[in-house]
Amino acid sequence: xxxxxxxxxxxxxxxxxxxxxxxxxxxxxxxxxxxxxxxxxxxxxxxxxxxxxxxxxxxxxxxxxxxxxxxxxxxxxxxxxxxxxxxxxxxxxxxxxxxxxxxxxxxxxxxxxxxxxxxxxxxxxxxxxxxxxxxxxxxxxxxxxxxxxxxxxxxxxxxxxxxxxxxxxxxxxxxxxxxxxxxxxxxxxxxxxxx
Numbered sequence: 001x002x003x004x005x006x007x008x009x010x011x012x013x014x015x016x017x018x019x020x021x022x023x024x025x026x027x028x029x030x031x032x033x034x035x036x037x038x039x040x041x042x043x044x045x046x047x048x049x050x051x052x053x054x055x056x057x058x059x060x061x062x063x064x065x066x067x068x069x070x071x072x073x074x075x076x077x078x079x080x081x082x083x084x085x086x087x088x089x090x091x092x093x094x095x096x097x098x099x100x101x102x103x104x105x106x107x108x109x110x111x112x113x114x115x116x117x118x119x120x121x122x123x124x125x126x127x128x129x130x131x132x133x134x135x136x137x138x139x140x141x142x143x144x145x146x147x148x149x150x151x152x153x154x155x156x157x158x159x160x161x162x163x164x165x166x167x168x169x170x171x172x173x174x175x176x177x178x179x180x181x182x183x184x185x186x187x188x189x190x191x192x193x194x195x
Contacts, residue, residue: 013037038107046112050095053120054088057143058127058136061088084136087123095119 013033020030054061061084082090095116105111127133137144 009040013040035107042107042109042112045109046095046116047092049113050092050116050120051088053116054091055138057120057124057138057141058087059084059138061085081131081133082136087127087136091119091123094122 013036016033017030019025020033063084098119099106099112099115102111102115105115127136
């Protein structure tokens, strides 16, 4: 028997604020609750952006085509390739872990989104350039470059490809003396621009 009924986090924040006011709790406690609420709001927005951007670049995590029968079991001791859902979960877990290493940006929406773009860049680099798992990419995506000619090596970064993820503008700082090209072969990694 449980006397508490489940509630959403939004309801929780409303109720805890009322309780803090009613119990006349210290301002320090109220400030911590408000900070926690801001962090929750940022993570909620970032997760919706992550899902949207993930589905623009990769196959949808709900897509059954990315987990074909040839990838399901283990044969000859080899591990099976990951599905789109596993890539989605890995990408979000990576983002949450890296964000925990930068506690000062926990309630900063802009820097949190930049960090998300860095994680998306890494996922893309692993799928497109590293493992060549093009079956995980969204074939209808306008963000993807045309297939490379036979025998050529694709770049491992969407920033180098000039993709529409907005990463190219973060890849290299503006330079007044250099050419007007936003991306070059010597540009730093997108994660180099994090605070």
